[in-house]
Amino acid sequence: MKPTILLSHRLAEPPHVVRIFGTNGVRGIINQSMTVDMALDISRSAATILGAGHVAVARDSRMGGEMFSRAIVSGLLSTGCSVIDIGLAPTPTLQFVVPRLGCVGGIMITASHNPGEFSGIKVMGSDGIEVSRDVEDSIENSYFGREFRVAPWDRIGTVESYDSALRQFMDAIKSHIDVQGAQKRRLTVVVDCANSVGSLVTPQLMRELGCKVFSMNGQLDGTFPGRDPEPLPENLTELSRAVVSIGADIGIAHDGDADRATFVDERGQVLWGDQSFALIASRVLARKPGSTLVTPVSSGRLIEDVAKQTGAQIVWTEVGSVVVSHKVKELGADLGGEENGGVFYPPHQPVRDGPMTAAQVVDILAAEGVSLSGLIQKLPKYASAKTKVPVPAEKRDRILGVLLQMTEGQNRITLDGIKLIYDEGWILMRPSGTEPLWRCFAEGKTQKTADKLSQQGVNLIREAAASS
Ligand code: MG
Secondary structure, eight states: OOOOOOOOOOTTSOTTOOOSOBTTBEEEEBTTTBOHHHHHHHHHHHHHHHOSSEEEEEEOSOTTHHHHHHHHHHHHHHTTOEEEEEEEOOHHHHHHHHHHTTOSEEEEEOOTTSOTTEEEEEEEOTTSSBOOHHHHHHHHHHHHHTOOOOOOGGGOOOEEEOOOHHHHHHHHHHTTSOHHHHHHHOOEEEEEOTTSGGGGTHHHHHHHTTOEEEEESOSOOTTOOSSOSSOOGGGOHHHHHHHHHHTOSEEEEEOTTSSOEEEEOTTSOBOOHHHHHHHHHHHHHHTSTTOEEEEETTOOHHHHHHHHHHTOEEEEEOSSHHHHHHHHHHHTOSEEEOTTSOEEETTTEEEEOHHHHHHHHHHHHHHHOSOHHHHHHTSOOOEEEEEEEEOOGGGTTTHHHHHHHHTTTSSEEOSSSEEEEOSSEEEEEEEOSSSSEEEEEEEESSHHHHHHHHHHHHHHHHHHHHTO
16 A cells, blocks of 8 residues: 655645644654654654754654654664664653753654554754754755765764663652652642553652552553543543542643643542643742743633733743744743643753643642642633634635734734734634634633634634635
8 A cells, every 4th residue: 555645734834835744743644644764764854954963762652663763763873873762751751861961852753642543753953842843844855855964884873772861850850849848748649641651750750759649541552542642631531530539639641742741630620731830830930020931822811810910921922832842942931831731841841741740730739738629719710612613725824814904903912823802801713734624712701701702703714714
């Protein structure tokens, strides 16, 4: 069977532009749209652009991890790069060691939260952050032009294993936590790592923070028998039940590569990502007057409230963790975060880090001496509404221009789609990156307001589509 080439399109780019990189790395179905040949050539291209030196390689527990890893290592060696093989590890562990080992970059084999049949590749620069769009473009040019650096026979790279990464990473996280305080609180924690690499860090880390740990879906298994790797509330019903029946203080769930953490309170309620982000932000931002917080336009009022209370300044970005990481680093920001549970804590590292986020929540619970639901109850409440608006494929990208004209002069942010801001709430309208539709997110103080704003957004999109 002829393998199909993975076609992923960046947001708002015309559908004919063929890309290998999507919003966060390369993704595809194993042995179909994500093949060994692609992995080999992507690694050759990445090494060509990253330059000569060491590249660290790691993988999550997905099927095909060894297969892709060997192809990637071969590709890297052929360019003259040497490989530091980290083996199985969370993405943030790889990101943490890349700059500390003096690597020119890192390659992570993962499809993050995607279903089991997917795998993928994330390329990191020498700072451990996923490479910027410009560098992705250069890698793509090398890939499609088949312009690879080829080392002479006596300059082929070498491979060494590095087995201290997990320990080094856990020790670094603990250096930002009041370990003794956490140990005194002796929380009971249920950890659900979706049968992937979070299991190699978070259960042990929690034990070292004095927690009594119950682990579920802890054995590494690329078929993901326990649950879907995306830590959405509907995938965490067993975790919720376990937390309640054990009488645990919290539940912690990671996605497939453990760069995100979702929390369950002691009553079994799954927290929205923006709630855990807000808890961490309240603490981090209050430490320093005039702190800077970086977050995508998709984040809501809750985080704005926290910024106001703590006197922090918000810097908005486009949606996507890579953009947030680069902005956090560029500004030397104090914190970054996303509404999906991604928290970027720069004193540790400026990238999303699930185990660091979990440790921060434990640290907060220990310091406050109250339950997680008690902390959440103190946060302001908002309701949200999400709608998809199908549009004719040929009009998808033209609608933006019309919407920009229609909303001229309104209080808005136009970094990524259009966010309209009102006293009672906000509407964010963005085109889908892959499908002929627009997405409309709205948030308000009540569900009625959120629904009303959402309908207003839908009407605007339809009106713009009609006159495009
Ligand atoms: Mg992930």
